[in-house]
Amino acid sequence: MHCYNPDRAPSPALTFNRKGKTLIAAFLLFLWFVFNAKLTWELLVFGMAISLAISWFVRRFVIPGFTAKRQLDILKKVPGYLKYVRLLIVEIIKANIAVMRLVFTDRDVVVPKLASFKTKLSNPAARVVFADSITLTPGTITVHIQGDEFLVHCLDESMEEGLAGGVFEQELLSLESNPEDGAGA
Numbered sequence: 001m002h003c004y005n006p007d008r009a010p011s012p013a014l015t016f017n018r019k020g021k022t023l024i025a026a027f028l029l030f031l032w033f034v035f036n037a038k039l040t041w042e043l044l045v046f047g048m049a050i051s052l053a054i055s056w057f058v059r060r061f062v063i064p065g066f067t068a069k070r071q072l073d074i075l076k077k078v079p080g081y082l083k084y085v086r087l088l089i090v091e092i093i094k095a096n097i098a099v100m101r102l103v104f105t106d107r108d109v110v111v112p113k114l115a116s117f118k119t120k121l122s123n124p125a126a127r128v129v130f131a132d133s134i135t136l137t138p139g140t141i142t143v144h145i146q147g148d149e150f151l152v153h154c155l156d157e158s159m160e161e162g163l164a165g166g167v168f169e170q171e172l173l174s175l176e177s178n179p180e181d182g183a184g185a
Contacts, residue, residue: 023071024055080175087171088133095137095159102139102156113157117164118148126172133168 025048032047033039059066102110121127131142131150139155140163154160 023068024058024066025051028054077175084129084171084175087167088136091133091167092137095139098159099138099155110155111157113154113160114143115152115154115160115163117150117152119150119164119169121148121169121172121176123176126176130168130172134163 028051029047032043032051036043036047119127119130121130127145127148131145134140134142134150134152139159141153142150143153144151150163152160152163154163
């Protein structure tokens with residue numbers, strides 16, 4: 001039988017584990033207050049209970065190795081992720097304008113194309129983000145990914161330009177290589 005001894009310091013692993021739970025729970029509690037937009041005792045108690053329950057569930061079943069160190073690393077990468085989201089929105093707007101030009105000009109022939117290219121991205125998560133970014137931009141759809149090779153359908157052959165080595169790939173490469181801004185996309 002194990003008894004609690006207040007004179008004995010907790011093991012570093014136990015302390016580290018508690019920090020991990022606290023970080024997730026604190027973030028969830030912060031979101032709870034942001035979405036509720038007011039602070040009452042009932043919301044505080046209910047929010048703490050829900051935050052702790054979700055934190056326990058995430059650490060137990062969703063991401064078992066989600067330690068405090070890993071959480072802090074992800075927090076440090078948030079500015080890089082936000083920069084990428086901004087880039088994605090700008091590129092979606094540009095692609096919308098390009099597709100509108102195709103539709104509204106008096107050009108009779110639109111030449112669709114299947115473009116195949118290789119990426120320099122090594123991280124599987126970064127490759128998926130890259131493929132999703134291509135698909136989210138109007139006029140292009142990622143059809144298939146096999147290792148580092150992508151097959152993309154372009155509405156017009158002019159849209160193939162900038163797929164390989166374009167802004168999405170360059171930004172994701174910088175996120176992969178720079179641990180401060182988001183290695184592992």
